[in-house]
Amino acid sequence: MKRPTVTDLANAAGLSVSTVNRLLHGTGALRPDTVERILNAAQSIGFYGLGILRERKQTNLPQRKLGFLLQQSHRAINRLWADAIVTAAARRVDTLIKPVIEFEDDLSPEAVAGHLLALGEVCDALAVVTADHPLISQAIDELRARDTPVIAYITDLSAASRAAFVGTDNWKAGRTAAWFISQMAHRPGKVFPFVGSHRYQCQDISDASFRSYMRERAPAFVVHETQLTNEEPQIAFEIVRRLIAEEPDLVGIFVAGGGISGVLRAMRAFDAPRRQDIKIVCRDIGPEAQKGLAEGLITAAVPHSLKRMPEELIEVMLDRIEGRGQTSIQQRIVPFDIVTPESAWT
Template identity: 50%
Template sequence: MKRPTISDLAREAGVSVSTVNRILSGATNVKASTAQHIQRTAEKIGFYGLGSIEDQIKKNAPHYRLGFLLQQSTRELYQHFGREITKACRGRQFDTADPLIDFVDLLTPENISQRLLALGRNCDAVALIAADHPQIGQTVRALSEMGKPVVAYITDQSAPERAAFVGTDNWKLGRTAAFLISQMTNHTGRIGVFQGNPRYQCQDVAEASFRSYIREHAPHLSVDECRSTNEEPNRAHEMVRDLLKSTDEIVGIFMVGGGISGVLRALREVPLERRRGVKLICRDIGPETRKGLSEGLITAALCHPMEHTSEVLVQTMINAVANDGPRSTVHHTVPFEIITPENI
């Protein structure tokens, strides 16, 4: 069979022969979308110069420096986020994205704002996981005025100057957690709800929707006032331990924020029969969560699919940089995964 020629490629792609030749010669005056279309066509027809086309596209590809402000370097969950973000940046085919990842351990608004501003000054765009606070909003505004897009990641920000949000539908997540607990509990009882900080929009929305579902579909259950763990496992341990000691009515726990290792420690301290009667739903998955699932202590973890979420985040940031004019905030909702002891 005769191998495809440049003329064959040009005809199949609907471009001129000179356009294909310009790409092969390394010319920079071919639109990226056109070059990518020719590359896909070359792959489709088995064009012999596919490798040269891919090399030239990569050589002429735009270059981005992307900053990511994550939390708590000691938590494996955020380390996992960082690894997946790096992987998403390194795996891009038609542009170069260099990730600059910073972890914030002191979660005060002042410290987060300072670190966010420093990161933004050295990057084309930044992604942020942080509680919603006016001081952080001011920094988002300042970076926007500098032409540095800020993308809220996992939990949204109220600052209107943010470029985008990438995360799950937290209203659906909270109602799903309530559905799971209520379907497994036929008798009356109480549910404890724990969040890291009420300023995390993702946690506050999930808690509100959790209550909404219980009111609507499970009137035999009551939901306690939400308690804040400040994302600290030791605090979570003390709060859950004291709750379980104070009453035998607890049939469910919704852990919407950080500190799951402390919750698991408190459950391990009660008799086996007692903890079997407590349905625990948590968010996102790390080593402690996997261990809790394998032990049967956790009923389900509602998680971001980290690989896909990271790819969407990186693409969203690059799109924000490439957009020259003003635009409304973009929302990219990534469906969450439900992990149970049976599919972990």
């Protein structure tokens, strides 16, 4: 049987021989749908160069370098976010993505702004997790002037020049946390929300909606002043240890920000009856939170989705690269997960 020729392949695909040769020899970029037509035709007629065509499909793809500025490299949850971003980037079949993931351990706005500007020198688009601050907004303005889109990730920013926000519905997350505590607590009592910083919009909104639910649906509970952890487990540990010692009516803790490992360490220092009397809901799903769920110390977690969030983020980043110059701010809201001790994965 005669081996199919390039002409046969072109006829089967309904394209010119020159177009097929461009893909075979890698001499020019083709539209992704055109590449798929050639590959499908090659497979249907048994074209001898199918393996080469599949390789050319990869090299024909557009290439993008995407920058991701995350926080605190020592926190396991942030390492999980980095791994999830790399995995999501590798799953893209329409674009070759080189993810550039960097961490900023210094959470001061000066450090974050400087790091963001430096990363913008080498990337097509950026995503950043950071507290809201005018210095951050200025850096985003400067990057916008360079035609480098910046996407606020997990927590939104007030910067008018940001290209997009990818996160969850933090209002619903806070009310969900309040529902768990009010339903699971053995009795009404005192409840304390924790945030890492008042400048993280996701935490501040969750805190406000938590209080909203308690006022509306659980008025017998007393929600106290929000405790500030500065995203440091040791500070969270000291606060919880003091509260348990000084507040016999403590029945609930909502950890809207960082510090869950410190909260759990403090809880483990007390006897089982006291631990069981305090219901904890957090927004973390790192190794420490998973361990706390398995131990029954955490009643529920309402975290951002480690799988869907990075996928949506990369989709938005690529879209904003193609739509450079757009003035509208894109918003992508991803449903948060709900994890209980009985549904936690290991």
